[in-house]
Amino acid sequence: MKNVRSWGVSAVVAVLLVACGGGDPDVPGTGSPAGAPTTKGTFTAVVSFGDSLSDVGTYAPATSLAGNGTAPYFGGKFTTNSATGTVWVENLATSMGIVVTPAEVGFGASSVKCPAAATPALAGTCTAYGQGGARVTDPNGIGHAGGALTVPVVTQIANHLTRFTSFKDSDLILVYAGNNDVFTQFGTFAATAAQVQADAAAGKLTADQANAALFNAQTLAQGEMKKAALELAALVRTQILAKGGKYVAVMTLSDIADTPFGNSLPASARPVLTDLSRIFNLWLRDALTNQPVQLIDTFTIFKDGYANPGKYGIVNNTVPACDATKISAITSGAVTDGSSLFCNSTPGAPYNGLRTGADVNTWQFADGVHPTTGGHKIISDAFAAQLHAFGWI
Template structure:
């Protein structure tokens, strides 16, 4: 097990090859772009404070102490671009920043932001993707505070929600990938994987229910994208791709059913992101992309190769958009011309389209424009 010092040293060695400029530190200051103190009407037609819970799709910078300062990364996208929840917050006149930072050799620190989502987080299991479970006190991996604990952390700090907030919830993608990988490895049966994924959906509905019970009147729930239709899905066999799609849709069906059965569906704003992304994939050129789900904007192979060259025991851990910067893009401008930053996370451009879809369903609910 590496110490905190050796972990950070390894990360710094990697950046000397993977990036070419020390100017990346300025990216750490890149936020949502809104001004919380001005009184002008934001683009969304109503000013809202945004609170966010979830996983890497909504992580606004948990791992910035290492990823931004040393790599020019910081979020799971084509950095320094924003992710979708930041765009939504900006649309309603807010700036969304992390509630906690740390991981990868840095002890967790509570921050003042309301972005509780963390890359690698599952719905209830604290041992998430890339979490070092054998020695969590060293923080050599991702923090992966589960969504259920994210909510508890918010309630401990703030007590309740209010009518001036838009609470965004996503989750389940890591539960799908985690159980899928276990099933492929033969550690569990496909039936056990399906049951675990379904339980995660029901658990997420329980989290949403507690959010509503705690005073939230505007709750935006995004279901899980079809992972089988991402570059990750194209990397595996056709049979495994079908299982990823089946697992994604199964989670979404279980989540929708649980919300309906508990009477919550009428109390939340539900974003079905699957048809939105399917439409973009089918018509990618019309949306300004040159590459759909067949490639990644970040040069993942080169990033992993550089880490391997410097002796990293798990170089593939660096093959993620969390460490992606303009200098590690596959081609210049790929943040706008590719749909996906890495095998599952949207680029800046696709994240903006994701945000637009969210803003549209919020507007249809009668809130803002």
């Protein structure tokens, strides 16, 4: 995607202001939520909605050692899986003395709602709704065609309300979504950009025509991210706050360009990826202005972590800890992209998929975009610090 021109967020906002006459003081994204609790909560449940970053084991059956969907599993979470390979949602819940389990587990045509309910004492713990591949409202998330459930956030929330009727004051509600909308829109943009540049190289388009086409493609992608952000904010307002949600934290998106995947892109394409997260964050903030929630600015938090890895005990934040070649061998060639869903870090196990020399605690990324065990600890520590700052824990 050489020669892609990036038209940044500032340029898009400038266009919006011109369209409004240039003098409108209501600049999108400059407002803030207001009215959220400032007192410590008495939490009995952690309720999380989102995607693979918050997935505590939805797709474990896909990693069945027997190959038939039954336990034991060698993977199941998008991290460096092991007995201690937990994701940030689990870390945070554990620090609060709360048990959280998947709201649904399955793959393909088979799934089970709240499998932990087989043990009656755990029936109320199935409040981790995040699923790998899930988008905000579109059920056809990343990996859906290959068997991933990708239940969108709109349905995740509806499923919670169906089961529990409403939210309780004792629920800590965490909403972290939009990443897969970024990947989807970036993929569409990248395909268009490749075609535009091929046409330009073949003399079918002039340089000006190519740049105009690229601008239109990027603007379209940013428009879809605005739509996703407004949809998520509407869900927070009408389906969480209006249904009893009191302690509600909503996460912005980090800069996906600061991942091994992002770093693999041409320099001209990385700003496009960055701007999709920024556009989402801008409109999410705008639509939650004066709403009684707290925003956690992961974009800024993670920027610091990426720029100062040593501050967080990280020695490698550029190379995935999971070895794609090993994972391909373990799965008999079924998984070739090195997905951390199938990456186990148990020392000496025949299904260990770690890269030689990798350390799950000091390497940040398990695969191209997902954190290791140590990477997830950085996230949970950062979010816990934010919750302390809010006065909630």
